[in-house]
Amino acid sequence: DTEVTQTPKHLVMGMTNKKSLKCEQHMGHRAMYWYKQKAKKPPELMFVYSYEKLSINESVPSRFSPECPNSSLLNLHLHALQPEDSALYLCASSQEEGLQAFLYGYTFGSGTRLTVV
Amino acid sequence: AQRVTQPEKLLSVFKGAPVELKCNYSYSGSPELFWYVQYSRQRLQLLLRHISRESIKGFTADLNKGETSFHLKKPFAQEEDSAMYYCALSGRGGNTPLVFGKGTRLSVIA
Secondary structure (H helix, E strand, O other), X not given: OXXXXXXXOEEEEOOOOEEXXXXXXXXXXXXXXXXXXXXXXXXXEEEEEEOOEEEXXXXXXXXXXXXXXXXXXXXXXXXOXXXXXXEXXXXXXEOOOOHHHHHHOOXXXXXXXXXXX | OOEEEOOOOEEEEEXXXXXXXXXXEEOOOOEEEEEEEEOOOOXXXXXXXXXXXXXXXXXXXXXXXXXXXXXXXXXXXXHHHOEEEEEEEEEOOXXXXXXXXXXXXXXXXX
C-alpha cells in the first residue's frame, strides 16, 4: 500500500457542529502532516506529528484539534468552525521527519473538501 | 526562514514548445528542492526531487546554488502536461517541513 487515504472526501458542516477528518497510511511512515489548501493557493502547513507526538503547530486556531492515535492514523477534530475555514484539507506522510523527508519528500492524500455553512 | 518564489501564476505554451517553470528559493541551511504537480481533480503528486537527479515525464530540474534557483524544464510540451506545478523546499533538520511556492498553472495549447 503506497497511498495516504483520507475520509470523507467531502464534508459540509454548520458552524456549531463537531466533525472529524481522518487520514490513514500503511507505509510505515512515522511523520504525518496536515495542510490546508484554499482555492488557487498553495498548501499551507498546519500540524506535524513525528512518532505520534505533535512536533509543529503553525499557530493554528484551537477550533482545529489534531490527534494521532497510532502510527498509521491521523485525525483532525473540528469544532465551531467559521465559513473562512472552508478549504481542501490535505494529509501527508513521510518516512520520518528530517533526513528521510529531506530525501524522499511527502506522500499526499487526495484531501477532504470542507465547506462550513 | 525558508521561502519559495514562483514568479509566474500562469504560463501558456503551444504543444511542442519548450517549457520552463521558474522557482527561486531562500533558505539559510542546505535545502532539498522538489517539484509537485496537481492535475485537475487529482491529488498532489511528487514530480521531481533534486537529490535523485531524475527525469520524470520528460521534465528535469537543475539546482543552481549560485542563483538559488530550481527551474523546471521540458523540451517539448504535451497537452497532458497542463496542470498546477508547485516548487517546494524542505530542510534537513526536523523543524523545517515542506514549504510550497504559490504555484504556476501551466496551460499547453494544442
